[in-house]
Amino acid sequence: MTSTTASTTQAFDKARAEGRSALVGYLPAGFPTVEGSITALRAMVEAGCDVIEIGLPYSDPVMDGPTIQAAAQQALEGGVRTADVLRVVEAVAETGVPTLVMTYWNPIERYGVERWASDLAKSGGAGMITPDITPDHGSAWIDAADAHDLDKVFLVAPSSTDDRVAMTAAESRGFVYAAAVMGVTGARDASSDLAGPLVERVRANGDIPVAVGIGVSNGDQAADVAAYADGVIVGSAFVRCLLDHAGDQDAGLEALRALTTDLAEGVRRGAR
Amino acid sequence: MSQQTTQPVQYDADERGYFGQTWGGRFMPEALVAALDELTDAWQDAMADPAFVGEFERVLRDYAGTPSRLYHAERLSRTVGARVLLKREDLNHTGAHKIRNVMGQALLTKRMGKTRVIAETGAGQHGVASATAAAYFDLDCTVYMGAVDTRRQALNVARMQLLGAKVVPVESGSATLKDAINEAMRDWVASVDHTAYLFGTAAGPHPFPSMVRDFCRGIGDEARQQCLDQYGVLPDAVAACVGGGSNAIGLFTAFLEDEGVEIHGFEPGGDGVETGRHAATIHAGEAGVLHGARTYVLQDEDGQTVESHSISAGLDYPGVGPQHSWLAALGRATYTPVTDAQAMEAMALLSRTEGIIPAIETAHAVYGALDVARRLGEEKGPDATVIINLSGRGDKDMGTAIEWFGLGDADGEAEPVIATAPGEEA
Numbered sequence: 006m007t008s009t010t011a012s013t014t015q016a017f018d019k020a021r022a023e024g025r026s027a028l029v030g031y032l033p034a035g036f037p038t039v040e041g042s043i044t045a046l047r048a049m050v051e052a053g054c055d056v057i058e059i060g061l062p063y064s065d066p067v068m069d070g071p072t073i074q075a076a077a078q079q080a081l082e083g084g085v086r087t088a089d090v091l092r093v094v095e096a097v098a099e100t101g102v103p104t105l106v107m108t109y110w111n112p113i114e115r116y117g118v119e120r121w122a123s124d125l126a127k128s129g130g131a132g133m134i135t136p137d138i139t140p141d142h143g144s145a146w147i148d149a150a151d152a153h154d155l156d157k158v159f160l161v162a163p164s165s166t167d168d169r170v171a172m173t174a175a176e177s178r179g180f181v182y183a184a185a186v187m188g189v190t191g192a193r194d195a196s197s198d199l200a201g202p203l204v205e206r207v208r209a210n211g212d213i214p215v216a217v218g219i220g221v222s223n224g225d226q227a228a229d230v231a232a233y234a235d236g237v238i239v240g241s242a243f244v245r246c247l248l249d250h251a252g253d254q255d256a257g258l259e260a261l262r263a264l265t266t267d268l269a270e271g272v273r274r275g276a277r
Numbered sequence: 278m279s280q281q282t283t284q285p286v287q288y289d290a291d292e293r294g295y296f297g298q299t300w301g302g303r304f305m306p307e308a309l310v311a312a313l314d315e316l317t318d319a320w321q322d323a324m325a326d327p328a329f330v331g332e333f334e335r336v337l338r339d340y341a342g343t344p345s346r347l348y349h350a351e352r353l354s355r356t357v358g359a360r361v362l363l364k365r366e367d368l369n370h371t372g373a374h375k376i377r378n379v380m381g382q383a384l385l386t387k388r389m390g391k392t393r394v395i396a397e398t399g400a401g402q403h404g405v406a407s408a409t410a411a412a413y414f415d416l417d418c419t420v421y422m423g424a425v426d427t428r429r430q431a432l433n434v435a436r437m438q439l440l441g442a443k444v445v446p447v448e449s450g451s452a453t454l455k456d457a458i459n460e461a462m463r464d465w466v467a468s469v470d471h472t473a474y475l476f477g478t479a480a481g482p483h484p485f486p487s488m489v490r491d492f493c494r495g496i497g498d499e500a501r502q503q504c505l506d507q508y509g510v511l512p513d514a515v516a517a518c519v520g521g522g523s524n525a526i527g528l529f530t531a532f533l534e535d536e537g538v539e540i541h542g543f544e545p546g547g548d549g550v551e552t553g554r555h556a557a558t559i560h561a562g563e564a565g566v567l568h569g570a571r572t573y574v575l576q577d578e579d580g581q582t583v584e585s586h587s588i589s590a591g592l593d594y595p596g597v598g599p600q601h602s603w604l605a606a607l608g609r610a611t612y613t614p615v616t617d618a619q620a621m622e623a624m625a626l627l628s629r630t631e632g633i634i635p636a637i638e639t640a641h642a643v644y645g646a647l648d649v650a651r652r653l654g655e656e657k658g659p660d661a662t663v664i665i666n667l668s669g670r671g672d673k674d675m676g677t678a679i680e681w682f683g684l685g686d687a688d689g690e691a692e693p694v695i696a697t698a699p700g701e702e703a
Contacts, residue, residue, distance in 0.1 A: 064582040065455060065567065067462040068306050074449055087579045110304050111566040115580030137569075139307050142293075162308035164469065169310065184308060188467035 013103040013131045013156050013179035016055045017214040017235055026231035026272040028053060029216050030265065031107060031240035033060035034093040035085025036076040037247060041254060043096040045247060045261055050100045052262040053269030056180075056216075056236065057097055058134060061090045061108035068136045070191030072241040075248065087116050091128045098129030105156060105179070107134040113146070122149035132156025132179050139169075140176035147176065160184050161207060163199035170203075174210035180236055181207050185219040192241045193220035201233045223264075224271030231275025239268055288533045288609070290600070294483020294570075297606060301599035303482040305569045309462075312469040317484040319389050324491060333384055333492075340413065341369050341376045343495060347503035347664070352630040357647050358654030359661040362512065364500045366524065366668050367635065373669030374496055374524045375406040379475055381492030383410035386473040393417040393472040397461040399426055399454035400590030400673065401433025403477035408442035410475070418442040421461045423453040426590065433673065451584050454594055458568055478521025479598035482569030486526075486598050493527025500664050501531040510662060513653050514539035516646035517666040518638050519612060520556070520592030522601045524668035529610060539611070539653075542601060543645035545587035546614030556585035557614040558597040559605050567596040573605075588617035588677060589637040591669070615641040621681050623647070624671060636669035637677060643667075 020027040030049045034042050046057055062077035062085055069077065090106060098104040106125060113121050113133075125133065132155040138146060140159055150157045156179030161170050164187060174181055185200035186193065200219055207215045216236025221227050222245070230237045246264055250257035287297070294301045303313060323329040337343040346365045354361045366374040379396075386394055394416050398404030404420040411418030420437055424446040427434050437444050450456035458481075465474045479489040497515070504512050515532050517525035519542040532538045547555030555561065558573045565574035567582060575583040575595035587593040604610035615623075620637055623644035628634045635643060646665045653661035671678070679685045 063580075064450065065459055067459045067568075068308075068466070070463070071449070078450070081581065111574070111576070111582075112580035114566055114571075115576065115578070137304050137306055137566075139303075139305070139310060142302050142304055160307045162306070162311075164308055164311040166311060169307070173307065184306075187308060187469065189463045 010098065010126070010129050010131055011101050011103040013056060013105065016103050017180060020055055021235065026234055026275060027055040027214070027216065027236040028227070028269050028272045029056040029058060029236045029238040030054035030243055031058040031060060031238065032243055033062050033073065033076045033080050034090040035062055035080030035083055036244070037079065037251065038083055039085060039089045039093060043093055044254070045258060046093065046097045047100060048258050048261050049243065049265050050097065050102045052265035054102065054265060057102055057104045058107045058238070058240070059090060059093055059097065059104060061087065061106055061112055063109040063112060066109060068189055070189040070241065072192070072244050072248065073190050076244045087112055091124055094125065094130045095128040103131040104129065105132045105134055105158060106130055107136065110135060110138045118145045118149045122153040122155055126153040126155055130155070132158060134158040134182055136160060140173055158182050161203060163187055163203050167206060170206045171210045174207050174213055177213060180214040180216045182238065183207060183215050183217045183234070185217050190218070190241055191220055192222040192245065195219050195221045195226035195230065200230070204234050221268070224267035224274070227268045227271030228275035231272040237268070237272050288604070290483065290487050294487070296600050296603035300572055300603040300606070301483060301486055301570045303569060304566045304571070305482045306466060308466050309469065312465070313482055313484065315389070319385060320484055320488045323385055323388055329384070329388065333381055336380050336384065337377060337495065341380060343369060343377070344499040344503070345369055347500055347507060350631050353627065356630065357650040358659055359650040359663060360659065361646070361650055362504065362662060362664045363633070363667040364496060364528065364664055366496060366666060367633070367639070367670035371406050371409050372672065373402055373406070373636065374493060374527060374666070375403055375477070376409070377495055377527070378477070378489050378492045378523055379403070379406040379410040380413070382473065382475045383414045383416060386416060387414050389473065391471055391473045393419070393468065394475045395419045395421065395461050395464050395468070395472055396475040397421045397454065397457040397477055399423070399457070399593060401426070401430040401437065402591055402669065402673065404442070404444070405433055405436045405440070407475045408437040408440035411442060412440050419464065420444050421447050421457040421464070423451070423457050424448045425452045426454070430590070455582060478523040479526045479600065480521045480568060480570060480572065480596055486570065486600055489523050490526045490530060490600065493523050494530040496524065496527035496666060497529060497531030500528065504662065504664060508662065511535055511538055512662040512664045513537070513657060514541060514646070514649050515664045516541040516543065516642050516649060518543050518592060518642040518668060519559070519597060519601060520545065520594050520638065521596070522598035524666050526598060526600055528664070528666040529604070533609065539649070540604070540609060541645060541649055542610055542612040543615045543641045544612055545589055545592035545641060546616040546619070547586040547588070549616050550614050554586040555614065556587045556593050556595065558595060559601060559612040560614050562595070564602070570599045572599040572602045573597055588620065589641065591636065591638040592641065613645055615644045619644045624678065625682065633667070634671035635667060636671045637674045639668045
């Protein structure tokens with residue numbers, strides 16, 4: 006970590022100190038363009054995101070629903086490269102918000118795991134979220150992340166056994182990502198009998214924050230999730246703002262700011 | 278078939294699914310790990326249970342028609358100067374080796390108490406086989422198929438529908454086989470409590486590469502014994518086509534420890550590897566992770582999967598089963614590309630010399646194996662023996678053959694242009 010890199014842990018601590026959840030916002034790099042994604046992510050930071058996840062577009066996103074698939078495909082068709090993702094990370098991290106990359110594994114293996122960790126740290130990235138590797142098959146990433154003082158955010162799911170929840174919580178740093186519905190990413194009704202108990206199962210293993218991804222798309226849903234989670238993760242709804250205003254950057258940014266404001270109010274309303 | 282035969286450790290995966298500590302593994306979302314663990318336990322438990330193994334053998338024998346014959350192709354043998362034996366998987370029910378895999382996985386699904394199966398399919402062969410198994414075992418069945426492929430293979434779509442399966446066209450990505458796999462995975466992550474994923478080849482996350490191999494390895498177990506019984510010798514070489522590699526690993530497994538037996542896999546060379554339009558993953562790909570396993574992958578310098586090309590939809594996949602990557606790295610098996618044109622030449626040759634119309638997938642193996650047979654014939658004489666896995670029949674490929682050869686117009690003046698067999702009079 007460079008001296009300027011914001012700490013994910015501190016961002017969650019700050020939210021906790023304020024008696025609220027953190028708002029974690031996602032957009033893919035290069036969507037709608039590399040510059041456009043920088044502008045959009047900075048707008049999300051200004052409007053109240055506490056932590057930023059930057060997606061690395063990948064040809065075979067098996068955990069993503071139609072909205073994020075469409076954005077990733079558009080980014081790839083626009084020619085986004087792995088090196089561009091680091092440029093977006095740098096531009097967003099400069100704002101002082103902890104900035105993580107969310108990526109499927111093959112582009113990282115291809116880039117070179119050690120080289121990637123080094124370059125991500127140099128760009129001011131705080132760490133990485135890895136939806137298709139688990140700690141028990143992720144030793145190469147764990148070693149590189151530790152060597153460069155990067156956050157390792159692994160996922161838990163309702164189907165995870167208690168042993169695996171414990172193992173994942175122990176191996177994660179920054180926060181644990183609770184994918185709280187059995188299904189791909191995408192806005193949905195954001196309620197689940199499974200989410201609260203999953204968060205509690207992670208908490209039984211220590212103090213690491215738990216952020217929940219459950220398809221939140223408005224402030225009321227964010228408030229519901231904030232009532233039991235340390236962080237509320239929003240992805241598809243942000244992507245949708247830009248997809249719905251394709252070709253009109255100002256309108257897209259306006260929608261992003263309005264959504265972020267609504268969500269930021271939501272995570273405060275849901276204060277525990 | 279002898280399911281209980283244990284392989285030497287160095288060829289098989291470790292308990293975490295890694296071949297040679299590198300290839301394979303399980304690069305998967307946590308949400309599916311519990312299901313993959315459950316499947317691994319159920320498969321290992323079933324393979325150690327004589328009742329399951331016996332039922333699997335009975336179903337394959339009575340319903341699918343195994344053991345398939347090992348047939349001495351005498352005319353073909355004369356043309357190459359060596360003994361060519363064809364393992365007639367094309368005579369199985371549904372016309373390919375794939376019935377072995379789906380009946381095994383569907384039987385396991387019943388044993389696990391699940392009520393629904395999903396599958397991906399490229400040309401539709403695995404989809405048809407899955408729909409067949411679902412009908413036999415009374416399971417709900419949904420098949421994901423690239424939208425491009427549903428249009429190209431309407432007949433197979435109709436077959437699946439007639440068998441009672443739901444066919445879902447996949448529009449995402451390149452709308453072909455790899456995207457159908459992605460979409461099946463997306464279904465599975467939301468339905469895993471009651472649904473089994475019948476994976477169509479010996480690829481994907483652990484345990485699929487090992488489990489699919491186990492269900493297909495009867496091909497090689499039978500062929501090895503048949504060769505010994507019929508000719509009193511082991512073959513000098515065995516050969517199969519390799520897309521994902523289920524028919525190939527099904528044949529190869531029985532011969533891995535027979536050091537004198539050459540093992541040859543033939544990959545789809547498309548328009549030629551040098552053109553970039555091919556699916557020769559081992560020959561021209563690089564190590565990476567695709568669909569849950571580390572293996573050779575056709576990818577660009579950023580690790581994005583590159584679209585593959587083959588005239589044969591069943592081989593048109595930018596990855597390959599991880600055990601093949603391991604066998605290639607070990608040098609135990611040799612993987613060589615065969616182009617579209619070479620495969621079509623072999624399709625015509627086998628049709629005219631033996632009266633057997635092979636699938637175009639299979640024709641890749643025929644072409645490559647005949648080169649091997651010619652060499653072995655020169656080295657060892659006419660008793661040199663090559664077993665080719667005749668993995669599927671070619672009825673499904675007649676549309677392609679009509680276009681390629683200019684067939685089907687009985688009143689036309691133009692004669693179809695088909696090469697004659699080497700050594701035969703034109």
